Amino acid sequence: MSELALATGSLNLGQGFPDTDGPAELVQVATGAIAGGRNQYPPSQGVPELRAAVAAHQASWYGLAFSPEDEVLVTTGATEAIAASLLALCEPGDEVVMFEPSYDSYAACASMAGAVPRLVRLHAPDWAFDADELAAAIGPRTRLLLLNSPHNPTGKVFSALELSQIAELCCAHDILAVTDEVYEHLVFDGAHVPLATLPGMAERTLSISSGGKTFSFTGWKVGWVTGPAPLVAAVRAAKQFLTYTSGAPYQLAIAHGLSFEPAVINGFGAALQGKRDLFCDGLGKLGFTVYRPAATYFATTDIGTMAPGMHANDFCRALPQRCGVVAIPSSVFYGPGDPGAGRTLVRWAFCKRTDILEEALARLASWA
Ligand SMILES: Cc1ncc(COP(=O)(O)O)c(C=O)c1O
Secondary structure, three states, rough: OOHHHHHHHHOOOOOOOOOOOOHHHHHHHHHHHHOOOOOOOOOOOHHHHHHHHHHHHHHHOOOOOOOOOEEEEEHHHHHHHHHHHHHHOOOOEEEEEEEEOOOHHHHHHHHOOOEEEEEEEEEOOOOOOOOHHHHHHOOOEEEEEEEOOOOOOOOOOOOOOHHHHEEEEHHHOOOOEEEEEOOOOOOOOOOOOOOHHOOOOOOHEEEEEEEEHOOOOHOEEEEEEEHHHHHHHHHHHHHOOOOOOHHHHHHHHHHHHHOOHHHHHHHHHHHHHHHHHHHHHHHHHHHHHHEOEEEOOOOEEOOOOOOOOHHHHHHHHHHHHHHOOOOOEHHOOOOOOOOOOOEEEEEEEEOHHHHHHHHHHHHHHOOO
């Protein structure tokens, strides 16, 4: 879709990357590190500065204690952390329970590990799951549960009740959890609670995050995993043969960012909230049914009233030509089991400049 946006000169509300860089201070740290000679392979577990910063972040934001020595692993974005975790923990034939719609790398990485995704549906408008369906998805072959909260593509923040239902099932069935928390600091309504903070979960959870979304430097690809030392060691063994290590100067810059005062970090989410409101209000006025996200870069709409009978895939294919805007059909976030899933849903990235969002809304008016 990003290629289509370039080819048609469309506004790209497809892929989730901001069109404005993050704090200049972090650029200075990265360029200073390059000029200062931090240009060779960093340690495979990550530079000590970032491991210490991640451990301090987990302690101060969530009260989770991790040793920077062996309970923190720096990865090439959350993407590598997800891949390495699934490769490390799953054997062929194992099952990985995850919610759908879901970020597209989960099923792909489970398959690369020879594991089988077991999908549990989230239902609009609040993207709730059926607790009985989740319980039924867990069986003798279940190796782990993969949770993404705040959630891409829906923007859902899993509630305290939902997290406790998930945690109780993990403990009762003695399964591991892997959590993807890359949007942890981009929450507008409610609060992000890491699954690892729930009773019985710290010892069975690998928590994944990344600096890309929080600091608006998605191209730097600096992520991390925290968790019990034996699980982190297993992920490190897989990472050894994926990238081994990467991005020393960027690791130092993200370490610096993690040391920002909480008010500064919360300010990133507050700025994005204004864009969420502007864009969701605008889409609603145009006639879309908007599922207003509680977090993340993304809003989901139902196009049923705007384009009656039209599949979202066709809508998104027509959109660049008709309106000069690119968006993603949510069907890509559903598994192959139900070909009709997400057929009227479209995901829009609103992590863009205000003038771009206004221009996109003006262009979309021509569809109506
Ligand atoms: C839910 C989720 N996890 C992981 C990633 C990738 O993170 P990174 O760029 O740090 O690899 C994304 C990027 O869109 C995402 O939405």
